[in-house]
Amino acid sequence: MGHQVTIKDIARHLNISVATVSRAMRDMPEIKPETREAVLKLAKEWDYQPNILATSLVKSRTKTIGVIVPDLAYHFFASVIKGIEEEAIARGYSLLLTQTRELYERELTNVQNLSRGQVEGFIISLSQETTDFEHLKRLQRKGIPVVFFDRDAGEIDVTKVMVDNVNAAFEATNHLIDNGCKRIAFLAGPASVTVSNQRQTGYLQALNHAGLEVDKSLIVHGNYNLQKIIELTNYLFELQNPPDGLVVVSDRLAVGAIKALKAKNIRIPEDVAIVSFNDEPVCTIVSPSLTSVAQPTTEIGKMATSLLISQIENSTIQYNPEVIILKTELKVRESSMKIK
Amino acid sequence: MGHQVTIKDIARHLNISVATVSRAMRDMPEIKPETREAVLKLAKEWDYQPNILATSLVKSRTKTIGVIVPDLAYHFFASVIKGIEEEAIARGYSLLLTQTRELYERELTNVQNLSRGQVEGFIISLSQETTDFEHLKRLQRKGIPVVFFDRDAGEIDVTKVMVDNVNAAFEATNHLIDNGCKRIAFLAGPASVTVSNQRQTGYLQALNHAGLEVDKSLIVHGNYNLQKIIELTNYLFELQNPPDGLVVVSDRLAVGAIKALKAKNIRIPEDVAIVSFNDEPVCTIVSPSLTSVAQPTTEIGKMATSLLISQIENSTIQYNPEVIILKTELKVRESSMKIK
DNA sequence: CTGAAAGCGCTTACAG
DNA sequence: CTGAAAGCGCTTACAG
Numbered sequence: 233m234g235h236q237v238t239i240k241d242i243a244r245h246l247n248i249s250v251a252t253v254s255r256a257m258r259d260m261p262e263i264k265p266e267t268r269e270a271v272l273k274l275a276k277e278w279d280y281q282p283n284i285l286a287t288s289l290v291k292s293r294t295k296t297i298g299v300i301v302p303d304l305a306y307h308f309f310a311s312v313i314k315g316i317e318e319e320a321i322a323r324g325y326s327l328l329l330t331q332t333r334e335l336y337e338r339e340l341t342n343v344q345n346l347s348r349g350q351v352e353g354f355i356i357s358l359s360q361e362t363t364d365f366e367h368l369k370r371l372q373r374k375g376i377p378v379v380f381f382d383r384d385a386g387e388i389d390v391t392k393v394m395v396d397n398v399n400a401a402f403e404a405t406n407h408l409i410d411n412g413c414k415r416i417a418f419l420a421g422p423a424s425v426t427v428s429n430q431r432q433t434g435y436l437q438a439l440n441h442a443g444l445e446v447d448k449s450l451i452v453h454g455n456y457n458l459q460k461i462i463e464l465t466n467y468l469f470e471l472q473n474p475p476d477g478l479v480v481v482s483d484r485l486a487v488g489a490i491k492a493l494k495a496k497n498i499r500i501p502e503d504v505a506i507v508s509f510n511d512e513p514v515c516t517i518v519s520p521s522l523t524s525v526a527q528p529t530t531e532i533g534k535m536a537t538s539l540l541i542s543q544i545e546n547s548t549i550q551y552n553p554e555v556i557i558l559k560t561e562l563k564v565r566e567s568s569m570k571i572k
Numbered sequence: 573m574g575h576q577v578t579i580k581d582i583a584r585h586l587n588i589s590v591a592t593v594s595r596a597m598r599d600m601p602e603i604k605p606e607t608r609e610a611v612l613k614l615a616k617e618w619d620y621q622p623n624i625l626a627t628s629l630v631k632s633r634t635k636t637i638g639v640i641v642p643d644l645a646y647h648f649f650a651s652v653i654k655g656i657e658e659e660a661i662a663r664g665y666s667l668l669l670t671q672t673r674e675l676y677e678r679e680l681t682n683v684q685n686l687s688r689g690q691v692e693g694f695i696i697s698l699s700q701e702t703t704d705f706e707h708l709k710r711l712q713r714k715g716i717p718v719v720f721f722d723r724d725a726g727e728i729d730v731t732k733v734m735v736d737n738v739n740a741a742f743e744a745t746n747h748l749i750d751n752g753c754k755r756i757a758f759l760a761g762p763a764s765v766t767v768s769n770q771r772q773t774g775y776l777q778a779l780n781h782a783g784l785e786v787d788k789s790l791i792v793h794g795n796y797n798l799q800k801i802i803e804l805t806n807y808l809f810e811l812q813n814p815p816d817g818l819v820v821v822s823d824r825l826a827v828g829a830i831k832a833l834k835a836k837n838i839r840i841p842e843d844v845a846i847v848s849f850n851d852e853p854v855c856t857i858v859s860p861s862l863t864s865v866a867q868p869t870t871e872i873g874k875m876a877t878s879l880l881i882s883q884i885e886n887s888t889i890q891y892n893p894e895v896i897i898l899k900t901e902l903k904v905r906e907s908s909m910k911i912k
Numbered sequence: 913c914t915g916a917a918a919g920c921g922c923t924t925a926c927a928g
Numbered sequence: 929c930t931g932a933a934a935g936c937g938c939t940t941a942c943a944g
Contacts, residue, residue, distance in 0.1 A: 236689065238938085248914080249915045250915095251916080254938065263913070282688060283688060284688040284690055284938095285634070287937080287939080288938095290940085291938090291939075303650075305654070310643075311645060327670075345624075345666065348622060349576065349621070349623035349921085373619075517827045518831070578920095580922095590923095590931095591932080595923090598923090603929070622922075629920095629937065629938090630921085630924085631936080689937085
């Protein structure tokens with residue numbers, strides 16, 4: 233069999249019309265039992281699979297959601313995708329997964345490709361480079377539903393599923409303060425990343441709230457480059473008055489900082505207590521285990537999907553974008569359990 | 573505009589036929605320049621995107637590859653996918669990414685869904701549960717090209733892109749022996765995982781080759797459960813005659829073992845030297861940094877894609893499945909640098 | 913219970 | 929240089 237089996241092949245072989253085959257395949261009640269049996273039997277024998285392109289075309293529905301994330305290799309996104317997938321499968325939708333590798337260009341082509349009739353809506357977390365939102369506004373103008381998560385684009389009025397990073401950082405910093413830290417440093421991400429800035433705000437609020445002095449020299453900006461993290465950590469702990477607490481913008485950076493601290497024989501948590509964000513698996517594996525703010529990744533994914541699907545399925549109703557803020561949870565582990 | 577703009581809308585508005593619009597959109601040379609201009613101008617103005625379902629249907633080509641991996645959250649797979657994506661984009665193909673979460677059922681439905689006319693070929697790494705290969709044989713019978721990587725399915729005669737796990741483990745174990753280890757333990761994965769067994773074989777070969785005695789009590793089987801790893805590590809190092817070298821089947825397990833060793837105040841590498849597999853980012857971040865066998869993930873992805881595409885594009889030619897074995901590389905770091 | 917016909921949004925010989 | 933027609937693999941009123 234050179235080509236895939238079609239409805240036509242079956243119809244011809246059974247001497248019936250394609251319409252009847254189509255109906256029998258979908259178990260429509262009006263079909264005579266014997267006809268249905270014959271069709272199903274042959275379909276099975278020939279391993280017939282309905283061509284989903286044809287079905288989608290005629291129905292003008294793909295029941296498919298386009299998902300665009302910065303990088304599948306980031307544990308956070310892989311984890312949110314699990315939630316998206318669960319909800320999508322449960323609701324009978326498929327996923328088209330794409331990554332931008334943090335490139336605006338890729339984001340643009342991904343959006344364009346997927347909007348060629350392939351998907352009915354988008355779940356998007358923006359690339360770091362993205363500052364122009366025209367491609368997303370275009371989707372809105374066409375009436376294609378979009379839901380954002382994690383990375384924000386303040387400008388655009390769409391449904392968003394977020395966590396309160398400011399509050400999460402406030403609580404994490406407070407936790408250090410409660411454990412007796414007086415001089416708390418903040419190891420941030422690049423200054424261009426919204427999430428990092430939000431966490432910095434929460435950190436500052438906690439200091440103010442506790443009446444602790446803010447020392448700008450304790451706020452430093454790193455990235456995924458390990459060497460850079462080591463340098464920044466060394467800088468902080470070679471200050472004449474080094475910190476006794478450290479808030480790190482993500483686990484990956486925190487693990488790098490721990491490495492640098494060990495090399496300097498600075499004890500964790502005795503000399504410095506540490507909290508970070510994301511609660512990746514590495515937090516429990518590393519030594520000392522790392523206190524971290526867990527995001528409800530599965531729930532973010534499910535919620536985003538559920539909201540998107542209701543937009544898709546109620547497309548005639550005027551839709552009011554909403555912003556959902558989900559709760560984070562501080563997972564306390566060894567790195568912050570200072571004996572007071 | 574309630575629906576997406578189609579070729580018909582443009583044709584009607586410009587008073588020309590859809591055939592002409594179709595030709596103009598694709599820059600066919602026979603179209604009169606003014607006609608082309610007019611079409612392109614309106615297409616841009618209306619943000620027309622050709623419906624890819626329709627195009628695929630009429631061309632009987634989707635230029636899409638189905639990718640099925642156990643879990644996108646495993647760094648290894650995310651990393652191979654980068655390679656797949658690079659090559660696919662370069663060759664003008666798109667990807668349909670799916671994960672099985674190590675479930676046979678999911679693998680089955682993923683294969684079925686994607687073979688409904690959506691993809692022209694598959695790149696697959698099998699789920700741990702998969703022991704029945706009927707779904708893959710069905711693809712073969714239909715003449716749909718398939719390329720395997722990483723997880724093997726010995727039974728099936730398809731193109732495979734693999735690494736030589738036996739040899740990699742042989743070299744890794746030899747490295748410990750060269751560094752003076754005499755009693756080397758092997759922390760394996762579940763006994764059902766081929767990759768783990770291959771590595772165990774290499775480990776045994778190295779011991780034999782060096783004339784070291786094989787002690788079965790030094791071979792233990794763990795999984796991703798941290799508590800289990802800690803117990804196994806404790807068991808090994810509470811033996812009357814504990815190991816001085818440790819080969820671990822993957823980085824994630826190795827980091828757990830390191831944690832357990834530290835808790836017991838066993839020094840790495842002085843008391844025990846460690847090597848593991850995959851060379852995930854955590855290897856450089858952890859302390860001490862972890863010696864690990866790097867797999868050429870990008871190359872695996874590119875190679876698999878390239879081989880698949882040549883099968884797709886030469887589908888008339890009788891294709892001989894080939895097995896590609898790529899080289900691994902031992903990245904030596906602190907965990908194994910014992911001073912002899 | 914079944915079939916003929918029209919149509920989903922495109923492409924492509926064929927004719928002019 | 930352009931258009932009418934057929935067709936990709938389906939679904940769905942409509943008629944019988």
